[in-house]
Amino acid sequence: MKRYIALLLAVVMLVGIVPVSAQEAPEGTWLGTWPYVLPPEHDLGSFTASGLAANLGNVYRSLVEMPFAFYMWSSGEYEPMLASEWGFTEDNTAYRVTINADAMWSDGSPVTSADVLATYSIGRIRGWSQYNYISEVRAIDDKTVEFVFSGEPSLVAERLILKEYIVAAANYGELAARADEIVAAGLTRDSEEWAALASDIGAFKPDVLLASGPYTYTLDTVNDAFMTMQWQPNSIFSGSVQFGEIKLWAGETEVTTPLVLSGELAHSTNVYPANTVTSFESAGINLVTIPRAYGPALLFQHDTYPFNIVEVRQAMAYAINRDENAFLTNGIGASGTVYMSGILDDMVTLLLDEETVESLNRYEYNLETAAGLMETAGFTLDDEGKWVDAEGNRISVEYKFPAEFADFSGASQNAIDQLNAFGFDITARANPWQEVAADIRAGNFQLSVWSWAQGSPFATSQFFGPIQRFNYVGLTDGQIGMNFQMEFEYNGEMVNLQDMINNASTGLDVEAQRERAGDVATIINDLMPFIPLNVMLSVEPMNEAAIAGVPDDSDPIWLNPSGVDHPIIWLILQGTLSDAQ
Amino acid sequence: MTSIPTPRPVAAAPRRSPGQVLRRLWDSYSFRVLIQSLVTIWAVTTFTFVLIRLMPGNPIQIRIDQLMNRGLTFEEAEQQAANLFDFDPDAPILEQYVDYIGKLARGDLGNSILGGGTPVNSIILEFLPWTLFSVGLGLLLSFLLGTLLGVIIAYRRGGFLDNFITTVSSILYGIPDYVIALLLILVVGVQLQWFQVGQMRGAYNPAIEPGFTLEFIASIFQHAILPVGTYILSTTGSWVLAMKSSTLSTLGEDFITVAKARGLSETRILSAYVGRNALLPLVTRLAISIGFVVSGSVIVEEFFQYPGLGRRLLRAITERDYTTMQGIFLVISISVVAANALSDLLLGWLDPRVRVGKGRGR
Structure with a gap:
């Protein structure tokens, strides 16, 4: 009997010292995608060029x-x-x-x-x-x-x-x-x-990836077509996640499209053209829409006449139908900018006080108002319906845009068409994006396009692009960019917009932050140093034949934008999403 | 009277000056082809080196843009990007070139700028075999199929088969390979569901242990079906049309009429007279095509996520990975130049007039 009791005790002790890792891996596979680096360059470094940042992006890195x-x-x-x-x-x-x-x-x-x-x-x-x-x-x-x-x-x-x-x-x-x-x-x-x-x-490339998240992987599970991250038992979230593995298909939009259609890829953060999105809907694939937290802005080189005249810039803001522009940027995945303040429309009421929001000029599409502003600036229409100044000069300028970015190209071409119809004489110039970015930084452009705002809940960060990013204040080596002067007289007072932006979100007093952000938003709204054409949305396939538990569209989680705060991170960690099969 | 015989001077071998040796070497057709090839490779390498650096943006600049998209200031982004790469974009281009050529002379293609020290040699060795296999197999099959069909329709010219194959060949010849690849994926894969799109990606099924096993080899061929099929569909048409034209031209030659008059069988005329002579112009073309096998097909490999050199080149170009681009372009240049040299030598062997130097008659 004693022997049995001893044996029983031994068994109980053994069970006692078996760690939590005895829990079983959940079943099911998450079918996602990320354009990771292929072997042999793929590595597990946290600070390398071909490491975790490149291989997992913000969404999947948070799970590791x-x-x-x-x-x-x-x-x-x-x-x-x-x-x-x-x-x-x-x-x-x-x-x-x-x-x-x-x-x-x-x-x-x-x-x-x-x-x-x-x-x-x-x-x-x-x-x-x-x-x-x-x-x-x-x-x-x-x-x-x-x-x-x-x-x-x-x-x-x-x-x-x-x-x-x-x-x-x-x-x-x-x-x-x-x-x-x-x-x-x-x-x-x-x-x-x-x-x-x-x-x-x-x-530095570690041999073994030490993960604090519920998933990890080795180089053996990275191949030419997909990589697989395996569940690991030691994370705080190991008990809540519902997927035993995360399978990430390699490649970008054009490569992932057929996989979404064939049902082998359940969720993707790629930007799909409007027609592709329609194909997804026709195939019965559910779509979720979240903010992308940026959009294309029309950039002025402020040394270029007549873009140094505020009325001309304001007139251009009135002369572009931004809803139309948004649709041609990314179909249902974009919406025309409403508040024109340099802050994302969704965040305006959070980051600005009510009085400021009310006072903002929304520049609603109005060609008459636009024409009035042009006349105030000294322009008249010639026989061919083109604006000319007192010396008979037309506004003949070049608009450079990145050829590879379908969204920015669409926004640019539509803006050019609308402005030319209004009486401008703009020539479109599509260049490689690297060249466009370099030209903007060097101030070697007249009109161009790049993103405004970003996925940060702070006004300072949202104001950053493009007025600091592509302006002399944010550049080095003598680059002038837009060359919009940040120190000027405004309403009878000297202001330093650079300092105002940098200080907009300092301190812990949210009300004071709103006030400071409001001052910046008002100036941007009034002077239109750039035109925020539209705000992009991320329309993401979420195939419910493969994923269960997708919250409905009204769930506040979908207010989180793409990027480091992507809703998928939280939904996977919490176990809200699971394998439908 | 005796005479003392004077020793006869030993006849000295005629000595040639280095200039004469070089002249004799230069008179050699093969030597000339070899030298021309080496000079061409050097010129292309140098041209590519300069051209790559003339492209807008460099690896660091591109990473800076990516970091700034996340909200970093230019200064912060510049600092972080500079730490990522073993590359100094501000180094004088001549210094970079001397360094590159020096390493190249030792067979070292350098390290990938983006790959954190991964040697370009190993990257090429990783990707090149798959391109050689898929594009090479595609070229071989399309050549065999195209020349065979070309001869057949030339013999049956004017008939239904001729019209049908010529029309289909012309259509396929006019469709870019990436369109065929897209159609295969979207129509055959997604719409008709004849295969699972994802399962056909990559070079083989990763669940199968690589080795000389039937299962693994079968998996390799299964995964190559789509890229190889695309190459065959997109290139067979040109071989068919070229072979048909060449065969028709040969059929009109006097020696064919003589052969027929001699009462030789059709089979013998076809194999020994028509086929062999009609193939000659295509052999040269084939040799040149073999040179282009290495460059693969960038977009086709990307669509099928096939791990070939073209797919890797696309990433290198997009992210301005100078060293990897240089390495891949060098391999492509060598293969094309070598194929051209082979073609020249082959032509010189087939037609001795080609070997004759300027005014020398040798």
Whole structure:
């Protein structure tokens, strides 16, 4: 009897020491796509050119190498991923994050402060934006870290901290230690040591990917047509996800289209042309629409006459039917800009106060108003219906746009057609996108197109493109870009728009931020330094024959835009989505 | 009187000056072809090197744009992008060229700029075999099929078969290969569902262990069906039309009439007289086509996600991976030049007049 009891005890003890990893992998496969790098160049590095950033993108990387939190655009609040608690310290001198006590790497070791410190030591060498706000990162205990502000506390810094991917010190500790030594020695980025370490970081390819998310993979599961990420048992989310593996087909839009139609690809973030979207609908494939958080803007080179005249720019804003332009940009996947403020329409009411929103000129399509503004600027229509100035000069200019970008090309060609019909004489010039970008930076253009706004909940970030990105203030080496002067007299006062934009989202007082953002939006709305033509939407196939649990269109999760806050990340981690088959 | 014999001087071998040696070598047709080929490869390599750098944007600039799309400032993006690549876009082009040629002389094509130190040699070795296999097989099959059909319809000229095959060949000849590839995928794959689009992608089924097994070889052929089929459909037409034209021309020659008058059988005339002579012009063309096998078909490989050199070249061009582009272009240049040289030598062997140097009559 004693022998049986001993045996029973042994069995019970054995069961007791078997870790959580005994849980079984969920069944089912997620069928997605990402244009990952093919072998032999594909690597598992977190900071390499052919590593995780290139191979998994923002959506799938979060399932492998998790950040602290996930941002909900509908509520403006963060949901926990790697962290369990976060917030500003009482004196607002630092930001404190507590790592979830159960957070583990895929090898079973715990995620600790050391991993965060290693991540940020490397980030300092790589010139991360976080260091514009923080001076140091320190461990309070094994699971708590503090990010010490170098100046004013900032909600922008909070987002940067909470959205950064945390890497394992087991892989990157040695490089991080070298980084710490370099910083402790007082060396700067101009030094050879700094440059050599930056180069080593960019070349480091770990043999094994240590994942904090519920999925991981090895190079053996990457092939020419698809790669497969396998469920791993040690993540906080391993118990909630409903897919045993994530299969990602290689390739871009033209390659993934047939796979969507054949049902082998259930979800894709690619931009599909309007006709293709219609084909998906005809094939009974469900579509979800989320913000893409940017759109094409018509850019002026402000040294070019007559685009240095505000009335001409305003007239052009009135003369373009933006709904039509949106449809020709991306079919149902775009909508005409409403508020013309430099802030995404969806975010206007959140980031600006009511009074400012009411005061914004919406530039509704009106050719009469446009004509009136042209006349105010000294132009008249000639016999052929073209605008000419007092000296009889037509507005004969060139509009450069990237030939490869179907959306920007469509927006540009339609804008050109509408403006020419209104009385301009614009010649379309389609060039390789790399050339167009370089020309815009160099100021070597008259009219062009590039994106405005971005997927950030902060006004400062949304104002960034193109008025800072493609203007002399955001460029180096003497490039002038749009050359819209950022210091000028406005309503009898000297203003510095550059500073106003940079300060729009500083501090923790949201009301004050709204006020400052409102001042910038008003100026942009009035002076029209660029014309935000439309806002793009991401129309994504979500084949419910393969995916179950897709929330309906009214669910607030769909307010999250494409990119680092993509709804799919959260829906997979929470186990909301599962394999329908 | 005796005489002391004086030793006869040993006849010295006639010595040739280096100039004479070179002249004699230059008189050799094969040597001339070889030198021309080497000079051509060097010229193309240099031209490609310069041309690549004249393209708008460089790898770092493109990465900067991508990072700025995520909201980084130019300065931040520049800093991060510079750390990613072992490449200095500001280095003088002459310095870059000397470095490139120096490495090339040692057989080193450098490392992929985007691939974090992956040697370009290994990238080419990874992708080239699949292109050689698929495009080579496609070329071989289309050549055999095209020449066979060409002879048949030439013999039955004016009949239904001639009209039908000529029309179909003309149509196929006029359709670009990528359109055929798209039609195969969308019509045959998606609409008719004769095959699963995804399962035909790649070079083989990754679930099968690579090795000399029937299963693995079968998988390779199964995955090559679509690209090879596309090449056959898009190129057979040209072989058919060329062979038909060449055969008709040969059939009108006097020696065919003589052969017929001698009472030789049709089979013997076809094989020994018509076929052989009609094939001659096509052999040269085939040799040149073999040279272009290496470049594959960029769009076809991309559509089928076939891991050939063309697909890799597309990414290298898009992201301005200079070293990989240079390596792939070099391999393509060598293959085309080598095929042309082979064609020249073949032609010189078939027609001795071609070998004769200027005014030398040798």
